[in-house]
Amino acid sequence: MILEVTNLRKHYRQRAGIFPALRSRERFIPAVDGVSFCLEEHETVGLVGESGCGKTTIGRAILRLTPATSGRIVFDGHDITAMSARELRPLRSQMQMIFQDLDAALNPKMRVRAILAEAITTHHRLSDGEVARRIGELLEQVNLKASKLSNFPRELAGGEKRRVGIARALAVGAHFIVADEPTSALDVSIQAQVVNLLRDLQRQLGLSYLFISHDLEVVQLISRRVAVMYLGKIVEMGLADRIARAARHPYTHLLWSALVEGQSKEASHAPLNTRTGAWEPFDFERPVSGCRFAPRCPVYEARGRPAVCTDAATEPQLHDIGGRHYVAGHFPV
Numbered sequence: 635m636i637l638e639v640t641n642l643r644k645h646y647r648q649r650a651g652i653f654p655a656l657r658s659r660e661r662f663i664p665a666v667d668g669v670s671f672c673l674e675e676h677e678t679v680g681l682v683g684e685s686g687c688g689k690t691t692i693g694r695a696i697l698r699l700t701p702a703t704s705g706r707i708v709f710d711g712h713d714i715t716a717m718s719a720r721e722l723r724p725l726r727s728q729m730q731m732i733f734q735d736l737d738a739a740l741n742p743k744m745r746v747r748a749i750l751a752e753a754i755t756t757h758h759r760l761s762d763g764e765v766a767r768r769i770g771e772l773l774e775q776v777n778l779k780a781s782k783l784s785n786f787p788r789e790l791a792g793g794e795k796r797r798v799g800i801a802r803a804l805a806v807g808a809h810f811i812v813a814d815e816p817t818s819a820l821d822v823s824i825q826a827q828v829v830n831l832l833r834d835l836q837r838q839l840g841l842s843y844l845f846i847s848h849d850l851e852v853v854q855l856i857s858r859r860v861a862v863m864y865l866g867k868i869v870e871m872g873l874a875d876r877i878a879r880a881a882r883h884p885y886t887h888l889l890w891s892a893l894v895e896g897q898s899k900e901a902s903h904a905p906l907n908t909r910t911g912a913w914e915p916f917d918f919e920r921p922v923s924g925c926r927f928a929p930r931c932p933v934y935e936a937r938g939r940p941a942v943c944t945d946a947a948t949e950p951q952l953h954d955i956g957g958r959h960y961v962a963g964h965f966p967v
Contacts (some may be wrong), residue, residue: 636810636842638672639698641704642666644691658885662682665691667866668719669705673810676836678843680874681887682850687863689846690734690793693812696844697731698722709810716822719889727757731809734815741789746798747783752806772801775838776831791811793824808840814846825849829856850889854878862886868952872959882955924963927951933965940964 644666666688671678681689694700696707698714707715707727707957714722733739740749750769754760760768773780776797787795796816803811813832817825829852835841847853853860854874861871862883870883923946926935934943942948942964952960 635672636675636710637844638706638708639672639692639696640670640671640706640708642692642707643703644688644693644695644700644702664866666695666702669863669866669868671861671868671871673842673844675842676840677859678836678845678857679846679861680847680853680860682774682853682860683863684846685848688866689848689863690814692863693731693814693844693846697729697812699731705939715851727806728808729810729811729812730803730806732796732799732803732814734818736799737787740795740802742787744786745783746785746787746790749787749944750783750801753802754811757806768805772805773805775804775835778786792820793827796820796824796828797831800828800835800864804839808841810842812844812846815848816845817849817852818849820866825846825852845901862889867926867962868960869927869962870960871952873959876957876959882959882961883927883963884931884965884967886925888932924948927963933967937965 643664645662645664646738648661648663664807669688669692671679681692691700695702695710698707698717702715705715706713709725712725714725717725744752747769750764750772754765754768769783770780772778773783778794778797778801782790782794782798787798790798799816816832817828821826832843832845833856836843843856845856847854854877857874859872860874861868862877862885863869865887870877870881870886877886878890881890924942924944925931925934928939928943931943936941948964950962950964952962955961955966
């Protein structure tokens with residue numbers, strides 16, 4: 635086991651309007667609200683859900699880039715939940731992140747060679763010759779031409795930036811990588827190349843991935859297990875093929891049904907209004923009590939809106955329905 639996350643929470647404070655603010659009243663936005671899961675060595679766990687559901691926050695909290703409100707994070711046998719920055723430093727080289735926004739993550743004033751050299755020398759003391767040799771190895775691993783070393787990030791195509799981002803994560807010797815939307819904003823053919831590259835690197839280097847994406851097809855392709863998030867909580871988790879072919883939570887079922895029926899990928903960025911069948915905005919800051927999906931759940935409507943679904947005392951928890959398939963819902967479909 636390389637990673638164990640237990641009851642992870644990250645709540646953000648927000649003023650609740652002008653007059654409550656004057657009375658120093660604050661409300662809390664539960665970006666991540668009691669998430670638990672584990673990840674085996676050499677495994678890929680996909681984390682899927684709509685934009686704003688808390689996927690990236692989980693990845694950042696696991697790597698201690700964002701402080702968690704509460705919960706426990708055990709990485710490679712080390713409880714890193716409350717480690718100081720100094721105590722955490724030796725583990726930093728073992729866990730890295732491929733950031734979604736590489737235009738922001740890659741220093742625009744540094745050439746690719748300098749970006750990789752900086753990553754290599756941050757955790758390892760090497761001679762110039764050793765650094766150059768290591769850069770050459772990285773280029774070979776991510777299939778990037780040596781001629782790109784003299785380029786600035788703005789001079790690279792989207793797929794090339796992704797490869798630089800992957801190479802930078804590998805440069806420090808990481809064996810656990812949080813890949814945050816690594817195929818977003820790429821053409822389909824380039825997406826396939828990136829996915830194949832990540833799978834090849836996993837086999838060659840024994841990597842473990844937490845793969846964050848809203849693209850259900852990509853998640854199913856690369857992941858062994860999938861966790862589906864809704865409003866800060868995991869609502870379903872299990873083997874990728876089983877989640878895709880036999881989803882049991884109404885929300886997961888709707889997501890995969892939308893994909894199968896050929897709805898646009900752009901639509902999958904916004905929540906689905908099950909009454910109208912349209913994808914439209916939803917107030918993520920105000921989750922209801924009980925089951926958070928109840929206001930848009932077709933099963934809840936079909937059963938006459940049972941009180942158990944909206945009772946705070948009976949909020950559904952993940953439970954095993956067989957075959958390590960977990961669902962948080964009162965009425966699995």
